[in-house]
Amino acid sequence: MKILVTGGAGFIGGNFVHYMMKEHKEYEILCVDALTYAGNMETLAPVMDNSKFKFVKADIADRAAIYKIFQEEKPDIVVNFAAESHVDRSIEEPELFLRTNVMGTQVMLDACRKYGIQRYHQVSTDEVYGDLPLDRTDLFFTEETPIQTSSPYSASKASADLLVQAYYRTFKVPVTISRCSNNYGPYHFPEKLIPLMIANALNGKSLPVYGRGENVRDWLYVEDHCRAIDMIVHKGTVGEVYNIGGHNERTNLEVVKTIIRELGVSEELITYVTDRAGHDLRYAIDPTKIHHELGWLPTTTFDNGIKKTITWYLDNREWWENIISGEYQDYYEKMYHNR
Numbered sequence: 066m067k068i069l070v071t072g073g074a075g076f077i078g079g080n081f082v083h084y085m086m087k088e089h090k091e092y093e094i095l096c097v098d099a100l101t102y103a104g105n106m107e108t109l110a111p112v113m114d115n116s117k118f119k120f121v122k123a124d125i126a127d128r129a130a131i132y133k134i135f136q137e138e139k140p141d142i143v144v145n146f147a148a149e150s151h152v153d154r155s156i157e158e159p160e161l162f163l164r165t166n167v168m169g170t171q172v173m174l175d176a177c178r179k180y181g182i183q184r185y186h187q188v189s190t191d192e193v194y195g196d197l198p199l200d201r202t203d204l205f206f207t208e209e210t211p212i213q214t215s216s217p218y219s220a221s222k223a224s225a226d227l228l229v230q231a232y233y234r235t236f237k238v239p240v241t242i243s244r245c246s247n248n249y250g251p252y253h254f255p256e257k258l259i260p261l262m263i264a265n266a267l268n269g270k271s272l273p274v275y276g277r278g279e280n281v282r283d284w285l286y287v288e289d290h291c292r293a294i295d296m297i298v299h300k301g302t303v304g305e306v307y308n309i310g311g312h313n314e315r316t317n318l319e320v321v322k323t324i325i326r327e328l329g330v331s332e333e334l335i336t337y338v339t340d341r342a343g344h345d346l347r348y349a350i351d352p353t354k355i356h357h358e359l360g361w362l363p364t365t366t367f368d369n370g371i372k373k374t375i376t377w378y379l380d381n382r383e384w385w386e387n388i389i390s391g392e393y394q395d396y397y398e399k400m401y402h403n404r
């Protein structure tokens with residue numbers, strides 16, 4: 066079995082590569098990644114010498130490059146993680162999100178159609194459902210919740226999902242889609258809430274909380290997400306959407322205060338900054354379908370997962386310090402100066 070993993074030099078794709086190589090030692094894993102600012106070969110360093118692993122640098126929106134890879138490598142399963150993934154960047158530069166997330170997905174689907182595969186899996190997000198009100202904790206996203214997007218990022222991911230479903234219906238490409246809540250864990254790029262707060266706290270820098278920190282996210286330890294995708298590509302029903310989430314809802318302020326407590330730094334580092342435009346209030350997944358159909362349940366609680374994550378960032382300072390010492394500085398200045 067050969068699995069083509071796009072975006073494997075990023076956060077979740079990288080964790081998925083490590084997970085699959087551990088769980089399916091007989092599989093060949095082919096990672097295709099354009100190595101944008103978010104792609105990091107250091108994330109793949111532990112598997113680079115493994116004969117079952119191969120890396121190819123390519124852009125998923127580059128049709129000729131992707132067709133050549135399919136022709137030469139003949140993957141059995143494709144898992145598409147490659148994307149522009151940061152909401153704040155999508156507010157600054159929407160076009161890049163449409164190119165990679167929509168056009169890139171279309172190229173991948175065309176390649177699957179042309180060369181034939183056993184399964185194409187699209188890694189989507191709960192953000193395609195928009196948001197839920199803060200005062201209705203009885204409401205959750207199910208697979209039937211209508212798509213209603215807020216940011217250019219979520220609009221691009223929703224567009225990709227619709228294309229995936231269209232290629233299933235029209236061309237019979239054997240697809241599945243998963244829509245997961247917020248992930249956290251090792252190799253998470255420090256532009257996102259949890260790694261940014263850990264890195265800033267360790268460097269004694271202010272902790273920029275958008276608005277009043279009341280927005281709620283449903284946090285899932287990344288390994289639980291990887292296991293869910295593994296189950297879907299092997300046992301999931303073709304044409305279906307699966308929500309993934311583990312009822313770990315926290316306000317942003319709760320998350321930041323947990324990190325502060327774990328690291329023993331001062332709450333005075335918290336700085337309330339201008340809110341994100343169009344900021345989604347609450348995400349909360351109902352994972353009943355994947356639980357009932359595939360037997361998936363998360364295994365890592367937030368309390369345990371955040372401890373493991375903080376330990377990873379303490380033990381792997383070089384990984385994230387290399388990132389924040391480079392062009393990340395310009396990004397940080399642009400996004401947070403005078404905010």
Ligand code: NAD
Nearest residue numbers: 072074075076077099100101103104124125147148150248
């Ligand atoms: P990430 O930004 O950490 O990694 C994205 C990876 O894709 C990088 O390695 C980057 O180099 C690569 N990439 C970007 N554009 C590319 C292109 N044109 N061609 C090839 N490679 C390209 O993202 P992530 O947080 O790991 O998210 C992975 C996927 O999971 C995305 O599709 C995202 O929408 C989805 N998702 C993320 C979360 C989350 O909490 N992070 C939750 C649900 C779903």
Ligand code: DAU
Nearest residue numbers: 150151152190191192246247256257258273274275280317
């Ligand atoms: O729900 C899944 C989504 O989760 C994925 O599809 C996205 O790819 C992923 O980036 C994530 O999106 P969010 O916008 O929820 O994640 P982010 O880490 O950017 O922000 C989490 C919350 O924290 C959000 O309410 C905004 C807030 N925030 C974020 C940053 C970076 C802050 O308060 N301060 C910050 O500096």
